[in-house]
Amino acid sequence: MSFLHYKDIIEEGDLVMAFISRNDIKPVIAKSGATLNTRYGVFPHDLMIGARYGEQIASAKGYGFIHLLQPTPELWTLSLPHRTQIVYTFDSSYVVQRLRVLPGSRVIEAGTGSGSFSHAFARTIHSNGRLFSYEFHRPRYEEAKGEFEIHKLDNITLTHRDVCTNGFKVDGVDVDGDAVFLDLPAPWEAIKHLDEVVAKDRRVSICCFSPCIEQVVKTIEALTANKWNGIEMVEVSGRKWEAHREMVRDVDEAVARLKDIKKRAAAGLARKRKLNKISDEVDNEDADIQPDEDNDISSEEPSGKSETEPNLKSDQKSNQDTKDRGYNPFGKGKRIREGDPAYKWINVTRSEPEVKSHTSYLTFAYRNQ
Numbered sequence: 001m002s003f004l005h006y007k008d009i010i011e012e013g014d015l016v017m018a019f020i021s022r023n024d025i026k027p028v029i030a031k032s033g034a035t036l037n038t039r040y041g042v043f044p045h046d047l048m049i050g051a052r053y054g055e056q057i058a059s060a061k062g063y064g065f066i067h068l069l070q071p072t073p074e075l076w077t078l079s080l081p082h083r084t085q086i087v088y089t090f091d092s093s094y095v096v097q098r099l100r101v102l103p104g105s106r107v108i109e110a111g112t113g114s115g116s117f118s119h120a121f122a123r124t125i126h127s128n129g130r131l132f133s134y135e136f137h138r139p140r141y142e143e144a145k146g147e148f149e150i151h152k153l154d155n156i157t158l159t160h161r162d163v164c165t166n167g168f169k170v171d172g173v174d175v176d177g178d179a180v181f182l183d184l185p186a187p188w189e190a191i192k193h194l195d196e197v198v199a200k201d202r203r204v205s206i207c208c209f210s211p212c213i214e215q216v217v218k219t220i221e222a223l224t225a226n227k228w229n230g231i232e233m234v235e236v237s238g239r240k241w242e243a244h245r246e247m248v249r250d251v252d253e254a255v256a257r258l259k260d261i262k263k264r265a266a267a268g269l270a271r272k273r274k275l276n277k278i279s280d281e282v283d284n285e286d287a288d289i290q291p292d293e294d295n296d297i298s299s300e301e302p303s304g305k306s307e308t309e310p311n312l313k314s315d316q317k318s319n320q321d322t323k324d325r326g327y328n329p330f331g332k333g334k335r336i337r338e339g340d341p342a343y344k345w346i347n348v349t350r351s352e353p354e355v356k357s358h359t360s361y362l363t364f365a366y367r368n369q
């Protein structure tokens with residue numbers, strides 16, 4: 001396994017992205033005898049080893065299940081241990097294409113932070129490219145170094161350095177960068193050091209990622225002073241769209257639904273009244289109880305049989321609902337798989353209710369074009 005080369009079968013020592021739910025993805029190194037404990041059950045790693053990436057496995061007791069996914073930078077970004085603020089895929093995907101980062105590119109990145117963007121760069125530039133990443137915080141540097149080794153990202157050169165003070169030169173290496181990404185509190189202090197490491201014979205692109213407009217202004221001043229051209233600032237407003245099919249229903253079905261709701265409400269009320277009556281009887285064991293027409297459930301129960309449902313006692317009825325009732329779009333009944341060709345469907349899209357708010361401003365510029 002590696003983020004650079006995909007494979008089919010999971011082996012001991014491979015990284016597996018255990019997809020528990022949309023908001024819960026756990027990176028796991030498959031190790032014989034170990035277990036993954038989740039709220040859906042316990043998953044022995046021995047079930048993962050030998051399985052195919054993409055496969056679903058059941059928990060040891062068979063109640064829950066998870067999917068075993070191939071590691072990708074996108075899944076890593078959603079599951080990595082946060083040491084800092086990170087760049088998410090909404091922004092990183094845009095930056096990668098806008099900087100024209102390709103297999104073979106030589107990219108300069110500072111700071112490394114949690115290594116979220118480093119994974120995306122490393123995957124895109126592939127084995128023939130090189131990412132020069134810089135981090136001045138010692139523990140973060142150490143942790144990123146360990147992660148890159150475990151993830152076999154051998155196309156990254158990680159340097160422990162304050163780039164604002166000491167620049168980007170790497171001993172014995174011609175960095176020759178053609179793309180630069182600065183996610184630093186003061187990128188304007190680092191820009192002046194780029195001259196000594198960026199390519200002179202081809203186009204070089206830069207992106208500075210800054211959360212506030214005052215930082216953007218200072219960055220633009222430094223880019224202009226250092227002869228960067230085509231300066232442009234953009235903001236990515238990420239929003240997820242969900243596409244699925246919805247069953248087309250007609251008026252008769254809508255009327256049936258209203259009747260169904262009304263009938264269920266009446267039956268529920270009757271059951272509640274019956275229960276209240278029983279508890280009153282228990283409380284007043286010796287009392288002389290007069291029949292109360294308002295609480296007589298026989299007047300509340302639907303008297304006639306409906307087309308689809310015999311007039312059964314409530315517990316029998318609920319069994320009957322799921323067994324014989326066939327498709328019921330509104331309540332208990334057979335579940336229909338989305339897209340079942342026996343029904344009519346329409347394609348619909350829905351945007352996520354919560355629009356991602358501001359992440360950062362992206363300031364782009366170019367040299368030697």
Ligand SMILES: C[S@@+](CC[C@H](N)C(=O)[O-])C[C@H]1O[C@@H](n2cnc3c(N)ncnc32)[C@H](O)[C@@H]1O
Nearest residue numbers: 086087111113114115116117136137162163164
């Ligand atoms: C917001 S984080 C970067 C997050 C990263 N882009 C990611 O996606 O995970 C900024 C990092 O820059 C580092 N940093 C700040 N100033 C620096 C400097 N002058 N030289 C090197 N690293 C620096 C910080 O320690 C921090 O880890």
